[in-house]
Amino acid sequence: MRDELYIDGTKVDMGESGVSLEYRSNILTDISKIVSNFSYTIKLPKTKNNLRLIECAHIPSAVSSFPYLPHVGTLLRDGVQIVDGANVVLMSVSDTIEIALSWGNIQGFESILNSDKTLRDLTELPLSGAWSYWWKLRTPDMDHPMVNYGFNDAEEGVWYHPVIPVSELMRQIATDNGISFEYDRESVLAEIRIPLLTKNGSPEQSEECSLILVPNGMGNSSDSGKKILFERISVSNYFFSALLGTGAGGSFTAGVINNFVNTKYSVSWNLTCSISGTIPEELYLVMSIGGTEIMSASPYSINGSKVAFNLNGTTDIVGKYGKIDGNIEFFIKGLQDVNVVYELSGDMTLAPDSEVTAYDGDGYNNRYYHIPNLPDIKQMDFLKAITAMLGLFAVPKSDGTGIRFFSFDTILENKSKAVDWSMKIVCAYYGDLPRTISYSLNGFSKNNWFRYKEDDTVKGNYDGKIVVESESLDDERDVITLPFAACDYSGNMVSIPLYSYNSEGKLEMNDIEPRLIYRSGNDGTIASFKELEWGTLLSKYYSSYQDIVKHPKVISEYLRLSPVELKELDLTVPVYLRQYGSYFAIVKVKTKENNICEVELLKI
Secondary structure (H helix, E strand, O other): OOEEEEEOOOEEOOOOOOEEEEEEOOOOOOOHOOOEEOOOEEOOOOOOOHHHHHOOOOOOOOOOOHHHHOOEEEEEEEEEEEEEEEEEEEEEOOOEEEEEEOOOOOOHHHHHHHHOHHHHEEEEEOOOOOOOEEEOOOOOOOOOOOEOOOOOOOOOOOOOOOOOEHHHHHHHOOOOOOHHHHOHHHHHHHHHHEEOOOOOOOOOHHHOEEEEEEEEEEEEEOOOOOEEEEEEOOOOOOEEEEEEEEEOOOOOOEEEEEEOOOEEEEEEEEEEEEEEOOOOOOEEEEEEEEEEEEEOOOOOOOOOEEEEEEOOOOOOOOOOOOOOOOEEEEEEEOOOOOOEEEEEEHHHHHHHEEOOOOOOOOOOEEEEEHHHHOOOHHHHHHHHHHHOOOOEEEEEEEOOOOEEEEEHHHHHHHHHHEEEOHHOOOOOOOOOOOOEEOOOOOOOOOEEEEEEEOOOOOOOOEEEEOOOOOOOOOOOOOEEEEEOOOOOOOOOOOEEOEEOOOOOOOOOOOOOOOOOOEOOOOOOEEEEOHHOOOOHHHHOOOHHHHHHHHHOEEEEEEEEEOOOHHOOOOOOOOEEEEEEEEEEEEEEEEHHHEEEEEEEEOOO
Protein backbone atom coordinates (compact mmCIF):
# COMPACT_ATOMS: atom_id res chain seq x y z
CA MET A 1 0.00 0.00 0.00
CA ARG A 2 1.55 3.30 -1.12
CA ASP A 3 0.15 6.68 -0.02
CA GLU A 4 0.84 9.96 -1.80
CA LEU A 5 -0.21 13.25 -0.18
CA TYR A 6 -0.44 16.65 -1.85
CA ILE A 7 -0.91 19.89 0.11
CA ASP A 8 -1.95 22.93 -1.91
CA GLY A 9 -0.91 20.99 -5.01
CA THR A 10 2.62 20.22 -3.76
CA LYS A 11 3.63 16.62 -3.15
CA VAL A 12 4.94 16.04 0.38
CA ASP A 13 7.56 13.56 1.50
CA MET A 14 5.84 10.72 3.36
CA GLY A 15 7.16 8.76 6.33
CA GLU A 16 7.34 4.99 6.57
CA SER A 17 3.79 4.51 7.87
CA GLY A 18 0.69 5.08 5.79
CA VAL A 19 -2.27 7.34 6.50
CA SER A 20 -5.03 6.02 8.77
CA LEU A 21 -8.48 7.33 7.78
CA GLU A 22 -11.89 7.16 9.42
CA TYR A 23 -15.19 7.43 7.53
CA ARG A 24 -18.25 8.29 9.66
CA SER A 25 -21.84 7.84 8.50
CA ASN A 26 -23.37 9.94 11.33
CA ILE A 27 -26.33 7.60 11.27
CA LEU A 28 -28.47 7.88 14.44
CA THR A 29 -26.63 11.14 15.23
CA ASP A 30 -28.39 14.51 15.51
CA ILE A 31 -27.17 17.25 13.24
CA SER A 32 -25.48 19.28 15.99
CA LYS A 33 -23.10 16.39 16.77
CA ILE A 34 -22.06 15.23 13.33
CA VAL A 35 -18.36 15.02 12.50
CA SER A 36 -16.36 14.98 9.28
CA ASN A 37 -14.46 12.08 7.87
CA PHE A 38 -10.92 12.53 9.15
CA SER A 39 -7.39 11.18 9.35
CA TYR A 40 -5.52 10.33 12.48
CA THR A 41 -2.31 12.27 13.03
CA ILE A 42 -0.02 12.00 10.02
CA LYS A 43 3.67 12.22 10.90
CA LEU A 44 5.79 13.65 8.09
CA PRO A 45 9.59 13.65 8.13
CA LYS A 46 11.36 17.01 8.50
CA THR A 47 12.80 17.00 5.00
CA LYS A 48 13.83 20.19 3.21
CA ASN A 49 10.81 19.85 0.94
CA ASN A 50 8.36 19.50 3.84
CA LEU A 51 9.94 22.34 5.84
CA ARG A 52 9.79 24.57 2.79
CA LEU A 53 6.11 23.64 2.36
CA ILE A 54 5.23 24.72 5.92
CA GLU A 55 7.31 27.90 5.43
CA CYS A 56 9.77 26.89 8.17
CA ALA A 57 7.05 27.33 10.78
CA HIS A 58 9.11 25.15 13.12
CA ILE A 59 11.46 28.10 13.74
CA PRO A 60 10.01 30.47 16.42
CA SER A 61 11.43 33.53 14.69
CA ALA A 62 10.00 32.58 11.30
CA VAL A 63 7.29 34.82 9.88
CA SER A 64 4.90 32.22 8.56
CA SER A 65 1.14 32.24 8.09
CA PHE A 66 1.02 28.53 7.19
CA PRO A 67 -0.20 27.31 10.62
CA TYR A 68 -3.04 29.84 10.62
CA LEU A 69 -4.48 29.46 7.11
CA PRO A 70 -6.62 26.68 5.59
CA HIS A 71 -4.89 24.32 3.19
CA VAL A 72 -6.22 21.81 0.68
CA GLY A 73 -5.12 18.18 0.71
CA THR A 74 -5.37 15.35 -1.82
CA LEU A 75 -4.57 11.73 -0.92
CA LEU A 76 -3.77 8.97 -3.39
CA ARG A 77 -3.51 5.33 -2.41
CA ASP A 78 -1.83 2.98 -4.88
CA GLY A 79 -2.38 5.65 -7.51
CA VAL A 80 -6.12 6.03 -6.80
CA GLN A 81 -7.34 9.39 -5.51
CA ILE A 82 -9.39 8.46 -2.44
CA VAL A 83 -9.57 11.89 -0.75
CA ASP A 84 -9.83 15.24 -2.51
CA GLY A 85 -10.44 18.73 -1.19
CA ALA A 86 -9.54 17.80 2.37
CA ASN A 87 -8.97 20.46 4.97
CA VAL A 88 -5.33 20.24 6.15
CA VAL A 89 -4.32 21.37 9.65
CA LEU A 90 -0.74 21.72 10.91
CA MET A 91 -0.97 20.44 14.47
CA SER A 92 2.62 20.61 15.78
CA VAL A 93 6.28 20.19 14.89
CA SER A 94 8.69 18.10 16.99
CA ASP A 95 10.86 15.31 15.65
CA THR A 96 8.25 15.09 12.91
CA ILE A 97 5.72 17.40 11.27
CA GLU A 98 2.28 16.41 12.51
CA ILE A 99 -0.77 17.19 10.36
CA ALA A 100 -4.36 15.97 10.11
CA LEU A 101 -7.01 15.90 7.38
CA SER A 102 -10.77 16.26 7.46
CA TRP A 103 -13.07 16.02 4.46
CA GLY A 104 -16.62 15.47 3.39
CA ASN A 105 -17.70 19.12 3.70
CA ILE A 106 -19.24 18.65 7.12
CA GLN A 107 -16.87 21.52 7.88
CA GLY A 108 -19.30 23.62 5.85
CA PHE A 109 -21.49 23.39 8.93
CA GLU A 110 -18.91 25.11 11.13
CA SER A 111 -20.24 28.59 10.40
CA ILE A 112 -23.68 27.42 11.59
CA LEU A 113 -22.54 25.18 14.46
CA ASN A 114 -20.27 27.83 15.95
CA SER A 115 -22.56 30.77 15.35
CA ASP A 116 -25.20 32.41 17.53
CA LYS A 117 -27.10 33.57 14.44
CA THR A 118 -30.85 33.15 14.67
CA LEU A 119 -33.54 32.94 12.02
CA ARG A 120 -33.82 36.72 12.32
CA ASP A 121 -30.27 36.99 10.92
CA LEU A 122 -31.23 35.54 7.54
CA THR A 123 -30.32 37.88 4.70
CA GLU A 124 -33.54 37.46 2.73
CA LEU A 125 -36.61 35.35 2.05
CA PRO A 126 -36.63 35.18 -1.76
CA LEU A 127 -39.97 33.35 -2.07
CA SER A 128 -41.99 35.01 0.68
CA GLY A 129 -40.31 38.35 0.15
CA ALA A 130 -39.18 40.89 2.71
CA TRP A 131 -42.69 41.95 3.68
CA SER A 132 -46.37 41.61 2.98
CA TYR A 133 -49.22 44.09 3.27
CA TRP A 134 -50.77 44.09 6.72
CA TRP A 135 -54.50 44.44 6.31
CA LYS A 136 -57.82 43.20 7.61
CA LEU A 137 -57.77 39.74 6.12
CA ARG A 138 -61.13 38.10 6.71
CA THR A 139 -60.64 35.28 4.18
CA PRO A 140 -57.65 32.95 4.76
CA ASP A 141 -55.27 32.28 1.88
CA MET A 142 -52.27 30.00 1.34
CA ASP A 143 -49.88 32.37 3.09
CA HIS A 144 -52.35 33.22 5.88
CA PRO A 145 -54.10 29.91 6.67
CA MET A 146 -57.04 29.68 9.03
CA VAL A 147 -55.97 29.55 12.70
CA ASN A 148 -57.90 30.38 15.85
CA TYR A 149 -55.70 33.15 17.26
CA GLY A 150 -58.13 34.01 20.05
CA PHE A 151 -59.99 37.01 18.63
CA ASN A 152 -63.66 37.23 17.74
CA ASP A 153 -64.64 37.27 14.08
CA ALA A 154 -66.10 40.75 14.44
CA GLU A 155 -62.95 42.18 16.05
CA GLU A 156 -61.53 45.19 14.25
CA GLY A 157 -57.81 45.67 13.72
CA VAL A 158 -56.79 42.00 13.97
CA TRP A 159 -55.36 39.84 11.18
CA TYR A 160 -54.52 36.30 10.29
CA HIS A 161 -50.74 36.20 10.59
CA PRO A 162 -48.44 35.20 7.70
CA VAL A 163 -46.72 31.79 7.71
CA ILE A 164 -43.33 30.90 6.19
CA PRO A 165 -42.41 27.42 4.79
CA VAL A 166 -39.58 25.76 6.73
CA SER A 167 -38.15 24.58 3.38
CA GLU A 168 -37.55 28.22 2.43
CA LEU A 169 -35.78 28.91 5.72
CA MET A 170 -33.54 25.84 5.37
CA ARG A 171 -32.65 26.79 1.82
CA GLN A 172 -31.71 30.33 2.87
CA ILE A 173 -29.60 29.11 5.82
CA ALA A 174 -27.59 27.03 3.34
CA THR A 175 -27.23 29.94 0.93
CA ASP A 176 -26.13 32.37 3.64
CA ASN A 177 -23.45 29.90 4.78
CA GLY A 178 -22.13 29.02 1.34
CA ILE A 179 -23.25 25.39 1.26
CA SER A 180 -26.15 23.43 -0.24
CA PHE A 181 -28.69 21.07 1.27
CA GLU A 182 -30.38 18.11 -0.35
CA TYR A 183 -33.32 16.43 1.39
CA ASP A 184 -35.34 13.28 1.48
CA ARG A 185 -39.01 14.20 2.13
CA GLU A 186 -38.58 17.68 0.63
CA SER A 187 -42.28 17.90 -0.26
CA VAL A 188 -43.16 17.56 3.44
CA LEU A 189 -40.80 20.41 4.35
CA ALA A 190 -42.76 22.74 2.08
CA GLU A 191 -46.01 22.02 3.97
CA ILE A 192 -44.62 22.65 7.47
CA ARG A 193 -45.02 26.35 8.20
CA ILE A 194 -43.93 28.78 10.92
CA PRO A 195 -46.59 31.35 11.86
CA LEU A 196 -45.13 34.81 12.51
CA LEU A 197 -46.49 35.64 15.97
CA THR A 198 -44.96 39.05 16.72
CA LYS A 199 -45.32 42.57 15.33
CA ASN A 200 -41.69 43.64 15.09
CA GLY A 201 -40.44 46.18 12.63
CA SER A 202 -37.04 46.26 10.97
CA PRO A 203 -34.09 48.58 10.31
CA GLU A 204 -35.30 48.81 6.71
CA GLN A 205 -38.67 49.97 7.98
CA SER A 206 -37.06 52.53 10.29
CA GLU A 207 -34.95 54.01 7.50
CA GLU A 208 -37.86 54.03 5.10
CA CYS A 209 -40.15 55.73 7.61
CA SER A 210 -37.75 58.45 8.72
CA LEU A 211 -39.02 61.99 8.28
CA ILE A 212 -37.19 65.24 7.60
CA LEU A 213 -39.16 68.18 9.02
CA VAL A 214 -38.17 71.68 7.89
CA PRO A 215 -39.11 74.44 10.39
CA ASN A 216 -41.02 77.28 8.76
CA GLY A 217 -42.77 79.36 11.42
CA MET A 218 -44.53 79.50 14.76
CA GLY A 219 -48.08 78.76 15.79
CA ASN A 220 -50.14 79.98 18.71
CA SER A 221 -48.90 79.88 22.29
CA SER A 222 -50.24 77.48 24.90
CA ASP A 223 -49.27 76.13 28.30
CA SER A 224 -46.78 73.92 26.45
CA GLY A 225 -45.10 76.90 24.80
CA LYS A 226 -45.13 78.36 21.33
CA LYS A 227 -45.75 75.64 18.73
CA ILE A 228 -43.24 75.18 15.91
CA LEU A 229 -44.70 74.76 12.42
CA PHE A 230 -43.06 72.96 9.50
CA GLU A 231 -43.33 73.11 5.75
CA ARG A 232 -45.92 70.91 4.12
CA ILE A 233 -44.01 67.76 3.23
CA SER A 234 -44.75 64.35 1.81
CA VAL A 235 -44.74 61.85 4.65
CA SER A 236 -44.81 58.07 4.85
CA ASN A 237 -48.42 56.97 4.71
CA TYR A 238 -47.23 53.82 6.47
CA PHE A 239 -45.75 55.49 9.49
CA PHE A 240 -46.92 59.08 9.89
CA SER A 241 -49.81 61.31 8.93
CA ALA A 242 -49.44 65.06 8.88
CA LEU A 243 -51.26 67.03 11.57
CA LEU A 244 -52.08 70.38 10.00
CA GLY A 245 -51.97 73.74 11.77
CA THR A 246 -52.35 77.32 10.60
CA GLY A 247 -49.97 80.25 10.90
CA ALA A 248 -49.12 83.45 9.09
CA GLY A 249 -49.22 82.75 5.37
CA GLY A 250 -51.32 79.59 5.34
CA SER A 251 -51.38 75.98 6.47
CA PHE A 252 -48.36 74.14 7.78
CA THR A 253 -47.48 70.77 9.31
CA ALA A 254 -47.87 71.25 13.05
CA GLY A 255 -46.76 67.72 13.95
CA VAL A 256 -47.20 64.07 13.08
CA ILE A 257 -49.55 61.35 14.24
CA ASN A 258 -48.15 58.24 15.91
CA ASN A 259 -49.76 55.08 14.55
CA PHE A 260 -47.62 52.35 16.11
CA VAL A 261 -47.77 50.25 19.24
CA ASN A 262 -44.93 50.49 21.77
CA THR A 263 -42.65 52.49 19.50
CA LYS A 264 -39.47 54.38 20.36
CA TYR A 265 -38.60 57.47 18.32
CA SER A 266 -35.16 58.93 17.75
CA VAL A 267 -34.84 62.68 17.28
CA SER A 268 -31.88 64.55 15.81
CA TRP A 269 -32.28 68.34 15.58
CA ASN A 270 -29.94 71.32 15.66
CA LEU A 271 -32.32 74.27 15.63
CA THR A 272 -31.21 77.89 15.33
CA CYS A 273 -33.68 80.76 15.61
CA SER A 274 -33.90 84.43 16.46
CA ILE A 275 -35.96 85.62 19.42
CA SER A 276 -36.95 89.28 19.79
CA GLY A 277 -37.02 91.04 23.12
CA THR A 278 -35.38 89.87 26.31
CA ILE A 279 -34.52 86.19 26.09
CA PRO A 280 -35.93 84.31 29.12
CA GLU A 281 -33.46 82.56 31.42
CA GLU A 282 -35.47 79.33 31.37
CA LEU A 283 -35.93 78.44 27.76
CA TYR A 284 -36.41 74.92 26.30
CA LEU A 285 -36.98 73.18 23.01
CA VAL A 286 -39.57 70.51 23.83
CA MET A 287 -40.82 67.34 22.13
CA SER A 288 -44.38 66.57 23.25
CA ILE A 289 -46.56 63.54 22.61
CA GLY A 290 -50.22 63.70 23.49
CA GLY A 291 -49.60 66.81 25.54
CA THR A 292 -46.94 65.09 27.68
CA GLU A 293 -43.38 66.40 27.59
CA ILE A 294 -41.09 63.58 26.39
CA MET A 295 -37.77 65.24 25.67
CA SER A 296 -36.30 68.74 26.09
CA ALA A 297 -33.08 70.69 25.56
CA SER A 298 -32.01 74.10 26.86
CA PRO A 299 -30.01 76.45 24.57
CA TYR A 300 -26.37 75.50 24.08
CA SER A 301 -25.59 78.86 22.48
CA ILE A 302 -27.03 82.39 22.80
CA ASN A 303 -25.50 85.16 20.69
CA GLY A 304 -27.52 88.30 20.83
CA SER A 305 -30.95 87.39 19.52
CA LYS A 306 -29.76 84.11 18.00
CA VAL A 307 -30.46 81.00 20.08
CA ALA A 308 -29.29 77.47 19.23
CA PHE A 309 -30.78 74.21 20.56
CA ASN A 310 -29.58 70.62 20.18
CA LEU A 311 -32.37 68.09 20.70
CA ASN A 312 -31.01 64.55 20.33
CA GLY A 313 -32.05 61.24 21.85
CA THR A 314 -34.53 58.39 21.87
CA THR A 315 -37.92 58.62 23.52
CA ASP A 316 -39.42 56.31 26.09
CA ILE A 317 -41.79 53.69 24.75
CA VAL A 318 -44.87 55.38 23.33
CA GLY A 319 -47.65 54.31 21.05
CA LYS A 320 -51.29 54.06 20.19
CA TYR A 321 -51.91 51.53 22.95
CA GLY A 322 -48.61 52.05 24.75
CA LYS A 323 -47.43 54.28 27.57
CA ILE A 324 -48.42 57.56 25.91
CA ASP A 325 -50.91 58.26 23.16
CA GLY A 326 -51.24 61.33 21.00
CA ASN A 327 -49.72 63.58 18.36
CA ILE A 328 -46.00 64.33 18.20
CA GLU A 329 -45.43 68.10 18.38
CA PHE A 330 -42.59 70.52 19.12
CA PHE A 331 -42.59 73.72 21.17
CA ILE A 332 -40.28 76.43 22.42
CA LYS A 333 -41.20 76.66 26.07
CA GLY A 334 -40.64 79.62 28.39
CA LEU A 335 -41.38 82.44 25.94
CA GLN A 336 -43.19 85.61 27.02
CA ASP A 337 -46.00 87.25 25.10
CA VAL A 338 -43.60 89.95 23.89
CA ASN A 339 -41.22 87.43 22.34
CA VAL A 340 -41.37 86.78 18.60
CA VAL A 341 -39.51 83.84 17.09
CA TYR A 342 -38.25 84.11 13.50
CA GLU A 343 -35.44 82.96 11.16
CA LEU A 344 -35.81 79.29 12.10
CA SER A 345 -33.21 77.04 10.45
CA GLY A 346 -31.98 73.47 10.85
CA ASP A 347 -33.86 70.43 9.51
CA MET A 348 -35.07 67.90 12.08
CA THR A 349 -34.92 64.10 11.53
CA LEU A 350 -37.60 62.03 13.26
CA ALA A 351 -37.29 58.28 12.88
CA PRO A 352 -38.72 55.16 14.49
CA ASP A 353 -36.21 53.15 16.47
CA SER A 354 -35.05 49.96 14.72
CA GLU A 355 -37.22 47.91 17.11
CA VAL A 356 -40.39 49.70 15.99
CA THR A 357 -43.41 47.38 16.11
CA ALA A 358 -45.88 46.89 13.34
CA TYR A 359 -48.65 49.24 12.39
CA ASP A 360 -51.93 48.82 14.25
CA GLY A 361 -54.27 50.99 12.21
CA ASP A 362 -56.54 50.31 9.25
CA GLY A 363 -53.75 48.37 7.64
CA TYR A 364 -53.86 49.52 4.03
CA ASN A 365 -50.47 50.36 2.46
CA ASN A 366 -48.69 49.19 5.61
CA ARG A 367 -45.91 46.66 5.62
CA TYR A 368 -45.43 43.63 7.85
CA TYR A 369 -41.74 42.63 7.69
CA HIS A 370 -41.13 38.88 7.72
CA ILE A 371 -37.56 38.28 8.92
CA PRO A 372 -37.83 40.39 12.13
CA ASN A 373 -40.92 38.36 13.05
CA LEU A 374 -39.40 34.92 12.62
CA PRO A 375 -38.86 33.07 15.92
CA ASP A 376 -35.74 34.14 17.82
CA ILE A 377 -34.27 30.62 17.47
CA LYS A 378 -30.68 29.74 16.61
CA GLN A 379 -30.32 28.49 13.06
CA MET A 380 -28.64 25.27 14.22
CA ASP A 381 -31.42 24.58 16.75
CA PHE A 382 -33.96 25.10 13.97
CA LEU A 383 -32.17 22.67 11.62
CA LYS A 384 -31.84 20.14 14.43
CA ALA A 385 -35.55 20.40 15.20
CA ILE A 386 -36.80 19.96 11.65
CA THR A 387 -34.47 17.08 10.78
CA ALA A 388 -35.38 15.33 14.04
CA MET A 389 -39.09 15.67 13.29
CA LEU A 390 -38.69 13.98 9.92
CA GLY A 391 -36.13 11.38 11.03
CA LEU A 392 -33.35 12.76 8.82
CA PHE A 393 -29.60 12.29 9.25
CA ALA A 394 -26.73 14.11 7.54
CA VAL A 395 -24.00 12.90 5.20
CA PRO A 396 -21.76 14.83 2.79
CA LYS A 397 -23.11 15.08 -0.75
CA SER A 398 -21.22 12.94 -3.23
CA ASP A 399 -20.17 15.96 -5.31
CA GLY A 400 -18.62 17.64 -2.26
CA THR A 401 -20.83 20.75 -2.39
CA GLY A 402 -22.85 20.35 0.77
CA ILE A 403 -24.99 18.09 2.93
CA ARG A 404 -27.58 15.47 2.14
CA PHE A 405 -30.29 14.82 4.72
CA PHE A 406 -31.36 11.21 4.36
CA SER A 407 -33.81 8.99 6.21
CA PHE A 408 -33.30 5.51 7.63
CA ASP A 409 -35.85 4.35 5.08
CA THR A 410 -33.40 5.37 2.33
CA ILE A 411 -30.87 2.81 3.56
CA LEU A 412 -33.56 0.10 3.49
CA GLU A 413 -34.71 1.16 0.03
CA ASN A 414 -31.09 0.94 -1.15
CA LYS A 415 -30.91 -2.79 -0.41
CA SER A 416 -31.26 -3.32 -4.16
CA LYS A 417 -27.97 -1.42 -4.53
CA ALA A 418 -26.27 -3.21 -1.64
CA VAL A 419 -22.55 -3.97 -2.02
CA ASP A 420 -21.56 -7.57 -1.33
CA TRP A 421 -18.62 -7.54 1.08
CA SER A 422 -18.85 -11.26 1.89
CA MET A 423 -15.48 -12.02 0.29
CA LYS A 424 -13.84 -9.01 1.94
CA ILE A 425 -13.89 -10.34 5.51
CA VAL A 426 -10.52 -11.13 7.01
CA CYS A 427 -11.28 -14.14 9.21
CA ALA A 428 -9.35 -14.37 12.47
CA TYR A 429 -10.67 -17.86 13.22
CA TYR A 430 -12.93 -20.56 11.86
CA GLY A 431 -16.71 -20.27 11.84
CA ASP A 432 -19.11 -17.71 10.53
CA LEU A 433 -19.09 -15.50 13.60
CA PRO A 434 -18.37 -11.77 13.76
CA ARG A 435 -15.21 -10.53 15.43
CA THR A 436 -17.35 -8.70 18.00
CA ILE A 437 -21.10 -8.18 18.48
CA SER A 438 -22.91 -5.79 20.84
CA TYR A 439 -26.57 -5.28 21.61
CA SER A 440 -26.92 -1.60 22.40
CA LEU A 441 -26.44 1.76 20.71
CA ASN A 442 -24.60 4.64 22.33
CA GLY A 443 -26.87 7.24 23.91
CA PHE A 444 -30.07 5.17 24.02
CA SER A 445 -32.26 4.42 27.06
CA LYS A 446 -35.33 2.24 27.54
CA ASN A 447 -37.69 5.16 26.95
CA ASN A 448 -36.41 7.74 24.47
CA TRP A 449 -38.60 10.85 24.57
CA PHE A 450 -39.31 13.31 21.77
CA ARG A 451 -40.92 16.47 23.15
CA TYR A 452 -42.35 19.86 22.31
CA LYS A 453 -41.34 22.92 24.33
CA GLU A 454 -43.51 23.60 27.36
CA ASP A 455 -45.98 26.48 27.15
CA ASP A 456 -48.63 27.21 29.77
CA THR A 457 -51.16 27.94 27.03
CA VAL A 458 -50.93 24.36 25.65
CA LYS A 459 -53.32 21.94 27.37
CA GLY A 460 -52.76 18.71 25.42
CA ASN A 461 -49.81 16.31 25.48
CA TYR A 462 -48.23 15.86 22.06
CA ASP A 463 -44.94 14.18 23.06
CA GLY A 464 -43.93 10.66 21.99
CA LYS A 465 -41.28 8.05 22.72
CA ILE A 466 -39.32 5.18 21.21
CA VAL A 467 -38.92 2.12 23.43
CA VAL A 468 -35.75 0.02 23.40
CA GLU A 469 -36.27 -3.38 25.02
CA SER A 470 -33.14 -3.76 27.11
CA GLU A 471 -33.08 -3.98 30.89
CA SER A 472 -29.40 -2.97 30.92
CA LEU A 473 -30.20 0.60 29.84
CA ASP A 474 -31.14 3.64 31.89
CA ASP A 475 -34.87 4.16 32.30
CA GLU A 476 -35.33 7.25 30.12
CA ARG A 477 -33.76 10.20 28.35
CA ASP A 478 -34.91 13.15 26.27
CA VAL A 479 -33.75 12.69 22.68
CA ILE A 480 -34.86 16.19 21.74
CA THR A 481 -37.05 19.00 23.02
CA LEU A 482 -38.08 21.19 20.10
CA PRO A 483 -37.73 24.99 20.37
CA PHE A 484 -41.42 25.13 19.38
CA ALA A 485 -44.53 24.53 21.47
CA ALA A 486 -47.34 22.28 20.30
CA CYS A 487 -50.76 23.48 19.13
CA ASP A 488 -54.12 22.60 20.67
CA TYR A 489 -57.39 22.50 18.79
CA SER A 490 -60.47 24.65 19.19
CA GLY A 491 -63.17 22.56 17.59
CA ASN A 492 -61.70 21.54 14.25
CA MET A 493 -59.39 24.55 14.07
CA VAL A 494 -55.77 24.82 15.20
CA SER A 495 -55.60 27.08 18.25
CA ILE A 496 -52.71 29.49 18.86
CA PRO A 497 -53.79 31.81 21.73
CA LEU A 498 -51.91 34.86 20.51
CA TYR A 499 -54.75 37.18 21.59
CA SER A 500 -57.10 37.24 24.57
CA TYR A 501 -59.58 39.60 26.19
CA ASN A 502 -58.88 41.22 29.55
CA SER A 503 -61.41 41.79 32.34
CA GLU A 504 -62.57 44.96 30.62
CA GLY A 505 -63.24 43.13 27.38
CA LYS A 506 -60.29 44.72 25.57
CA LEU A 507 -58.18 42.63 23.23
CA GLU A 508 -54.58 42.05 24.30
CA MET A 509 -51.64 40.38 22.55
CA ASN A 510 -49.98 37.52 24.45
CA ASP A 511 -46.33 36.51 24.55
CA ILE A 512 -46.28 32.83 23.59
CA GLU A 513 -43.71 30.27 22.45
CA PRO A 514 -43.08 29.78 18.70
CA ARG A 515 -45.34 27.32 16.90
CA LEU A 516 -45.36 25.08 13.85
CA ILE A 517 -48.38 24.20 11.73
CA TYR A 518 -49.01 21.91 8.78
CA ARG A 519 -50.77 23.39 5.77
CA SER A 520 -53.68 21.22 4.74
CA GLY A 521 -56.96 21.42 2.87
CA ASN A 522 -57.42 21.18 -0.88
CA ASP A 523 -56.42 24.80 -1.34
CA GLY A 524 -53.86 24.91 1.49
CA THR A 525 -55.77 27.57 3.45
CA ILE A 526 -56.44 25.46 6.56
CA ALA A 527 -53.87 24.91 9.29
CA SER A 528 -53.49 21.48 10.87
CA PHE A 529 -51.33 20.03 13.65
CA LYS A 530 -52.21 16.34 13.78
CA GLU A 531 -49.45 15.63 11.23
CA LEU A 532 -46.90 17.22 13.61
CA GLU A 533 -47.79 15.44 16.84
CA TRP A 534 -44.84 13.33 17.93
CA GLY A 535 -46.97 10.20 17.93
CA THR A 536 -47.75 10.79 14.24
CA LEU A 537 -44.17 11.75 13.36
CA LEU A 538 -42.66 8.68 15.04
CA SER A 539 -45.19 6.37 13.43
CA LYS A 540 -44.73 7.85 9.97
CA TYR A 541 -41.02 8.71 9.80
CA TYR A 542 -39.43 6.44 12.42
CA SER A 543 -41.20 3.14 11.75
CA SER A 544 -38.23 1.21 10.32
CA TYR A 545 -35.88 3.07 12.65
CA GLN A 546 -37.84 1.84 15.67
CA ASP A 547 -37.71 -1.74 14.45
CA ILE A 548 -33.92 -1.56 14.25
CA VAL A 549 -33.15 0.17 17.55
CA LYS A 550 -35.65 -1.90 19.54
CA HIS A 551 -33.30 -4.92 19.30
CA PRO A 552 -30.03 -3.53 17.88
CA LYS A 553 -27.11 -5.71 16.79
CA VAL A 554 -23.83 -3.98 16.03
CA ILE A 555 -20.90 -6.02 14.73
CA SER A 556 -17.31 -5.12 13.96
CA GLU A 557 -15.17 -6.88 11.39
CA TYR A 558 -11.83 -6.54 9.61
CA LEU A 559 -12.35 -6.24 5.87
CA ARG A 560 -9.93 -5.79 3.01
CA LEU A 561 -11.15 -2.77 1.01
CA SER A 562 -9.26 -1.54 -2.04
CA PRO A 563 -8.57 2.17 -2.71
CA VAL A 564 -11.23 2.09 -5.43
CA GLU A 565 -13.81 0.77 -2.95
CA LEU A 566 -12.91 3.49 -0.46
CA LYS A 567 -13.20 6.11 -3.20
CA GLU A 568 -16.69 4.87 -4.14
CA LEU A 569 -17.92 4.37 -0.57
CA ASP A 570 -21.55 5.51 -0.21
CA LEU A 571 -22.68 5.56 3.41
CA THR A 572 -26.37 5.54 2.47
CA VAL A 573 -26.04 2.19 0.67
CA PRO A 574 -26.03 -0.95 2.87
CA VAL A 575 -23.65 -3.88 2.55
CA TYR A 576 -24.45 -7.59 2.42
CA LEU A 577 -22.54 -10.31 4.30
CA ARG A 578 -23.40 -13.83 3.16
CA GLN A 579 -21.82 -15.32 6.31
CA TYR A 580 -24.67 -13.88 8.38
CA GLY A 581 -27.35 -13.80 5.68
CA SER A 582 -28.02 -10.16 6.52
CA TYR A 583 -27.80 -6.57 5.32
CA PHE A 584 -25.96 -3.96 7.38
CA ALA A 585 -25.80 -0.18 7.53
CA ILE A 586 -22.28 1.24 7.66
CA VAL A 587 -21.60 3.07 10.91
CA LYS A 588 -17.83 3.55 10.68
CA VAL A 589 -14.85 2.54 8.54
CA LYS A 590 -11.30 2.92 9.89
CA THR A 591 -8.39 2.13 7.57
CA LYS A 592 -5.28 0.30 8.72
CA GLU A 593 -2.22 -1.05 6.89
CA ASN A 594 -2.29 -3.21 3.75
CA ASN A 595 -5.84 -2.15 2.80
CA ILE A 596 -7.25 -3.68 6.00
CA CYS A 597 -10.18 -1.72 7.45
CA GLU A 598 -11.92 -2.02 10.80
CA VAL A 599 -15.62 -1.70 10.00
CA GLU A 600 -18.57 -1.17 12.36
CA LEU A 601 -21.95 -2.28 10.99
CA LEU A 602 -25.56 -2.10 12.21
CA LYS A 603 -27.84 -5.01 11.24
CA ILE A 604 -30.94 -3.82 9.38
